[in-house]
Amino acid sequence: MKYRQLGNSDLNVSELALGSWLTYGGGVDADTAGDCVRQAFESGINFIDTANVYAGGAAEEFLGETLKTYNRKDYILATKLYFPMTDQDRGLSAVQVHKQIDASLRRLGTDYVDLYQCHRYDDATPLAETMQALTDVVAAGKARYVGFSEWSPQEIQAALDLPEVVRFVSSQPQYSMLWRYPESEVMPLSAANGISQIVWSPLAQGVLAGKYLPGKAVPDDSRAASPAMNGFMDRVKNNDLLTAVQRLQPIADDLGVSMAQLALAWVLRKKNVACAIIGASRPQQVRENVDAAELSLDAGVLARIDAALASFIRP
Secondary structure, three states, X not given: OXXXXXXXXXXXXXXXXXXXXXXXXXXEOHHHHHHHHHHHHHOOOOEEEOOOOHHHHHHHHHHHHHHHHOOHHHOEXXXXXXXXXXXXXXXXXXXXXXXHHHHHHHHXXXXXXXXXXXXXXXXXXXXXXXXXXXXXXXXXOOEEEEEEOOOOHHHHHHHHHOOOOOOEEEEOXXXXXXXXXXXXXXXXXXXXXXXXXXXXXXXXXXXXXXXXXOOOOOOOOOHHHOOOOOOOOHHHHOHHHHHHHHOOHHHHHHHOOOHHHHHHHHHHXXXXXEEEEEOOOOHHHHHHHHHHHHOOOOHHHHHHHHHHHHHHOEO
């Protein structure tokens, strides 16, 4: 496993992070989820990403229980806030920032998180209020650093322009071979201001792993087959897209890697990407994905990928 500095922080994060969206505390049984966490640590992954809203808090509770057996200084822990926890509790107001960090810390069983992230931008709260609240959270030692997820370039710049508040060190956007929106503005703006990318859905929820075949039923053991985890997987119904993705198989074969490893190496080729979040539901997936960090893609391979997916790339 290799490690990269996270923005202008002193955090050196593994190039792969273990995520918990739709899986831990919900779609994956506790024993298997625990095996995934153990495999992550054994493979050199030191970065665990979660959010208060994942499984209604159960993902944080699972991690709090599971991580008890590990030295707190041996891993980097990140969580988020914004989405509704109750009918009244949502957003990035000062009240919510302070309430949700305390609730997350209780569920996680720790005194602090290394990274506290705004899960989305809150149009209903003045940005200055949010940033001051985050500044106070860091000053109180409840979070070491702060980040955001899926903010527009304009929203990022507005935060950068505020004086005397804590500075973001991370951005968490969706980014994959199929979804390249961050490349045009978010990455350059971030790189110029000491902000790294922690990318989610690098495998397009398994689509880029090649496990979903055009015209075929989804595998019984796949995320798409699980009622608890398949709520955001419309792409597996697009046979034209699945056909295009299968054109990546010869490219992966030529490199002697899996399609999942190819997809992960593709996002990690960007210097502004500190790490890619994997959502493993089995420990074998963790082991396979770790090998992607060793793979380097040259210009010829990148051109072949672009040609294979040309009709479905979203810039």
